[in-house]
Amino acid sequence: MSILLDKNTRVLVQGATGGEARRLIPTMVDYGTKVVAGVSLGHGGEEIFGIPVYGSVADSLRNHEIDLSVLFVPARFSRDAALEAIDGGIPVINVVAEGVPHHDACEIIARANKADVMIVGPNSQGMLSPGQAKVGGTGGEVPDLMFQPGPVGIVSRSGGMGAEISLALTRAGIGQSTYIAIGGDLIIGATFVEILALFEADGETKCAVMFGEPGTAREEQAAEFIASGGFSKPVVAMIPGEFLENRDAPAPTSHTGALIERGIGAPSEKKRLLRAAGALIAEKFSDIVPLVREALENSASD
Amino acid sequence: MSRLLENDSLDLLAHYRVPVPAYGTAETPDEAASIVEKLGGRAVLKALVPAGKRGLAGAVRFVSSSGEAEDEARRILGMTVRYFPVKRLIIMETLEIRREFFFSITFDPTRKCPVVLFSPTGGVDIEEITAERPEHLFELPVNIIRGLEVYQCTDFIETSGVESGLALKCARAAQSAYQAFRAADSRMIEINPLAELVNGEVIAGSGAVILDEQALFRQPELKKKLGKEQGNGWRPLTELENCIRKIDSIDPHVCAIRFNELDGDIAFLVSGGGYGLSSFEQIIREGGRPATTFDITPGPFEEKMFRIVKAVCKMPGLRGMVLSANVSNFARVDRRVAGIVRALKELDIDYKHLPVIVRYDGPGADDARKMMAEVPGPEMYGAESTLEDICKRIVERSYDNGVKQQ
Numbered sequence: 153m154s155i156l157l158d159k160n161t162r163v164l165v166q167g168a169t170g171g172e173a174r175r176l177i178p179t180m181v182d183y184g185t186k187v188v189a190g191v192s193l194g195h196g197g198e199e200i201f202g203i204p205v206y207g208s209v210a211d212s213l214r215n216h217e218i219d220l221s222v223l224f225v226p227a228r229f230s231r232d233a234a235l236e237a238i239d240g241g242i243p244v245i246n247v248v249a250e251g252v253p254h255h256d257a258c259e260i261i262a263r264a265n266k267a268d269v270m271i272v273g274p275n276s277q278g279m280l281s282p283g284q285a286k287v288g289g290t291g292g293e294v295p296d297l298m299f300q301p302g303p304v305g306i307v308s309r310s311g312g313m314g315a316e317i318s319l320a321l322t323r324a325g326i327g328q329s330t331y332i333a334i335g336g337d338l339i340i341g342a343t344f345v346e347i348l349a350l351f352e353a354d355g356e357t358k359c360a361v362m363f364g365e366p367g368t369a370r371e372e373q374a375a376e377f378i379a380s381g382g383f384s385k386p387v388v389a390m391i392p393g394e395f396l397e398n399r400d401a402p403a404p405t406s407h408t409g410a411l412i413e414r415g416i417g418a419p420s421e422k423k424r425l426l427r428a429a430g431a432l433i434a435e436k437f438s439d440i441v442p443l444v445r446e447a448l449e450n451s452a453s454d
Numbered sequence: 455m456s457r458l459l460e461n462d463s464l465d466l467l468a469h470y471r472v473p474v475p476a477y478g479t480a481e482t483p484d485e486a487a488s489i490v491e492k493l494g495g496r497a498v499l500k501a502l503v504p505a506g507k508r509g510l511a512g513a514v515r516f517v518s519s520s521g522e523a524e525d526e527a528r529r530i531l532g533m534t535v536r537y538f539p540v541k542r543l544i545i546m547e548t549l550e551i552r553r554e555f556f557f558s559i560t561f562d563p564t565r566k567c568p569v570v571l572f573s574p575t576g577g578v579d580i581e582e583i584t585a586e587r588p589e590h591l592f593e594l595p596v597n598i599i600r601g602l603e604v605y606q607c608t609d610f611i612e613t614s615g616v617e618s619g620l621a622l623k624c625a626r627a628a629q630s631a632y633q634a635f636r637a638a639d640s641r642m643i644e645i646n647p648l649a650e651l652v653n654g655e656v657i658a659g660s661g662a663v664i665l666d667e668q669a670l671f672r673q674p675e676l677k678k679k680l681g682k683e684q685g686n687g688w689r690p691l692t693e694l695e696n697c698i699r700k701i702d703s704i705d706p707h708v709c710a711i712r713f714n715e716l717d718g719d720i721a722f723l724v725s726g727g728g729y730g731l732s733s734f735e736q737i738i739r740e741g742g743r744p745a746t747t748f749d750i751t752p753g754p755f756e757e758k759m760f761r762i763v764k765a766v767c768k769m770p771g772l773r774g775m776v777l778s779a780n781v782s783n784f785a786r787v788d789r790r791v792a793g794i795v796r797a798l799k800e801l802d803i804d805y806k807h808l809p810v811i812v813r814y815d816g817p818g819a820d821d822a823r824k825m826m827a828e829v830p831g832p833e834m835y836g837a838e839s840t841l842e843d844i845c846k847r848i849v850e851r852s853y854d855n856g857v858k859q860q
Contacts, residue, residue: 175784228671250751253669254561255639258598261566266599277783292782292816297837310728312780319781320840336727338563365728368563392728392735402688402714404734404747407727408668409563414584436736437842 153356154281154330155305155347156244156272157185157220161285164218164242165190166233167225168205169198172248176224176289177201183295185285188216191236209240220244222278222287227251230274234260238269247273247341248288254408257339264341271341275407277311277333290315290333302327303358303451304444305351307344309336309365309409317361317390317440324441326448329357336365336407344374348383359386359447361440362431366393366403367410367417375425386447389426390434394419456641456665457504457687460544462679463661467645470634472627473657477546486527487520489545495519498546499526503538504684506662507579511535516548537689549659554647555616556583557628559635561642562595568635570594570607570628574614576647602632623656624648631658638676639669686714694765701761708753711762718743720852721766721775725749729780729841736845737776742852745769752785759793767801767808774809774852778844781815781837788818788825795825798832805831809851813844 163180167173168190178201181187189204189212196207206212209221221237223230227249237245238260245264252260252274264271272279278288282299290311291298298319304326308314311333318328332347334340344362351357360383364371371391377383393410396403397418403410412418423433432443458466464474478489479502490497501513508514513535517523523545533540554576562569573583575590583591592614596602607625612618627648635643642664649659670677685691691699692715702711722744724733730749737744746766750758767775777794779785791814798810810832814822819836826834835844 227668251668253639253672254641254666255598255636255669258561258567262597262599289784290782292784294816298782308728310726310731312726312782313728313732315782316729316780316841319837338561339566340563341566363728365731370563373564390732392732395735395738400688401716402686402747403731404722404744404749405727405731406712406749407731410727410731413560414580436739437732437840 153354154284155350155354155357156330156332157279157281157285157287159184159284160186161219162186162188162217163285163287164188164209164212164216164221166209166221166223166237168192168200168203169195170224172224173200177203179293179295180286183286183291184283185287188218209236209242213240218242220246220287222246223248225249227253227274231256231260234271235263238263238267241267242269244270244272246276246278246287247271248276248278250275252337254337254339257337261339261341270346272332273335273340275337275340276335277315279330279332281330282328288333290331298322299331300327302329303356303448304328305354305357305360306331307347307360308333308363309370309407310363313363316437317363320437320441321444326441326444329354336409338368338409338411340409343370345377345382348374348377352383352385357385358451359388359444361444362387362389364389364391364419364422365405365407365410366396366412366419369416371422372425375422375429375431378426378431379429386450387426387431388434388440388443388447389423389431390437390440391419391422456667456670456680457684458663458665458676458679459502459504459683460500460661461502463663464658466634466638466663467631467658467661470630470637472630472634472645473655474661475546475549475657475659477544480527480543480545481541483524483527483531486543486545487524490517490523491520493545493547496548497523498548499523499530500544500546501530501533501535501540502542502544503535503540504687505536505538508535513540538685539690541683549649549657550652551647551649551659552652553650554659555624555649556580556646557631557648558642558644558646559632559640562593565595567598568596568632570596570602570610570632572611572614572628574616576649580644596632602629604629620650620656623650627656627658638663639666639673640664641666694769697765698762701758701765704757709755709758710751711758712747712749713762714747716745716747718745719771719773720744720848721769721772722746723748723762723766723775723777724779726780733778733841733845736842737849740846740849742845742849745772752783755786755790756793759790760797763794763797764801767797767803772808774811774848776811776844776848778813778841783816785816786818787814787816788821790814791822791825795829798829803831809848811835811844811848811851813839813841
């Protein structure tokens with residue numbers, strides 16, 4: 153089992169004839185992802201790596217059933233591509249571009265909510281269910297080195313850190329159910345709460361690891377969700393950036409969501425709330441593996 | 455950074471029919487005096503810097519004669535406000551204010567939409583309202599597809615306790631400000647105070663606009679207004695920061711660089727939003743003092759990395775340098791390392807006094823290791839190590855004067 157993506161998920165690639173897609177489609181297919189079609193404006197009727205390319209999402213849907221679309225289009229075109237996929241009713245849309253205007257992100261999400269479509273991203277490195285399928289850049293060229301099937305669900309505001317955490321777990325012999333990079337932007341679709349809810353329902357997932365960041369109230373909401381019983385499995389959370397509190401120098405991150413504003417988003421407060429909700433807090437990276445072991449033991453004894 | 459100066463902010467608001475005061479800008483006390491005269495002999499002088507809280511810094515003054523204006527202008531032009539030396543003043547007509555409100559439009563990352571913030575208690579900072587009188591802060595989430603109508607603002611502002619006629623005037627200004635927020639791809643607009651004058655008019659007593667950097671590609675006119683005066687949003691650019699920005703402008707669309715200089719002594723060239731943040735924190739935890747913040751987007755890295763490393767190694771008092779990126783991506787490690795190695799060879803570094811620690815892995819990593827091995831000093835690690843390992847290592851080496859070798 154896994155969430156959002158498995159070996160049977162029928163994947164559409166938008167921006168299928170661009171450079172990003174040319175680089176990433178082969179790695180996705182090699183990993184087992186069922187890429188059924190591509191869309192590229194003005195390229196209808198072509199093929200890429202043997203996959204049919206359509207000139208519009210609507211046309212791809214006339215020929216295929218699609219469960220998930222991944223957008224390999226530049227930031228400035230992400231709004232149009234996402235709205236097209238939403239109009240087509242594709243249930244899950246992964247927006248990977250970095251630098252999508254925040255007004256566009258709000259518009260994408262507002263329309264998606266109305267259509268009951270889940271948006272993962274923008275600025276999401278992708279998602280991966282070990283041994284089954286992956287979309288986006290997650291795992292680089294050697295996903296088997298970083299991921300192996302197992303009981304840990306991973307959800308991260310940082311694509312790179314989620315993968316580093318997976319790598320550390322894999323090296324320690326602990327596998328993952330699914331890894332979701334929700335994105336580092338100020339405005340993103342799915343947040344911790346939505347992903348934790350999916351992990352809760354997934355039988356394979358025995359515990360979750362969250363990588364949070366300063367800014368926004370996403371970890372605070374997750375703490376509330378956990379405390380209210382929405383997620384009943386053990387959680388390990390790492391949230392760097394406490395040193396940014398009461399510091400006015402520029403933050404060492406490009407993530408537009410990682411800004412403490414109006415007193416909201418201090419990592420110390422996020423950690424306090426998560427701890428109070430029963431989560432295990434990794435103050436530093438090397439705490440994660442031992443805490444996950446502890447969490448898995450706790451879940452086994454339940 | 456993308457904070458417009460107050461004159462540009464007021465122009466933007468006025469363009470969308472938010473009433474704003476008459477104003478002028480001045481670079482000299484003489485100019486200031488003549489503007490004050492034109493405004494009728496009474497005016498407010500403010501430092502024109504891309505920073506808030508100017509009043510607290512003593513950089514806002516009421517004057518009631520052109521002579522007084524000249525003196526105050528001279529004083530403020532000599533000041534530095536939150537790291538920004540004051541080079542210009544904005545001089546605004548004085549307003550006969552009856553009542554002040556707080557008004558802002560920003561994004562609500564929880565509701566994932568724009569939100570209008572209004573407080574019947576104006577003239578104080580939002581932080582103060584949030585901390586001391588949170589019940590005085592009212593929030594109106596906006597459905598970005600439907601937009602914001604005057605009637606919605608009217609109901610919202612009346613609900614906050616403002617009487618009907620006045621609420622309607624505030625609502626008109628609010629709806630106009632929302633038009634400006636949308637059209638300019640703003641990250642935040644703040645009007646504090648939104649003022650009711652004794653003659654009954656409602657006017658923006660001041661204006662602050664922060665633009666969404668990720669949308670500047672489609673805001674060419676506004677982008678032009680973001681110049682040298684903004685610095686890095688925190689303080690004016692240093693010589694090194696200017697130099698790195700020039701390097702970035704070789705080809706601004708590939709491998710975009712973010713770089714800031716800090717007080718520390720370990721050059722920190724670690725990229726990745728979360729990875730950089732985690733590494734930076736770990737270095738501090740180990741007792742290290744990062745001298746820079748850094749990020750670079752993936753692409754053909756070589757030339758930019760070459761120039762960055764050369765520029766950064768010239769920082770005085772540097773005790774170490776750490777270069778890294780998370781190991782899970784498609785960015786070519788060999789291209790990145792080729793640039794770094796070329797720079798290190800030219801620089802002829804004494805690695806005992808400037809240890810260099812590198813952690814990269816991914817496509818081209820084997821070639822990268824071979825290239826790095828051509829230079830005798832740096833230590834290169836890959837996916838077998840963690841970010842924590844290299845942060846420990848750079849701190850250990852940097853503050854050991856290189857005497858202790860591995």
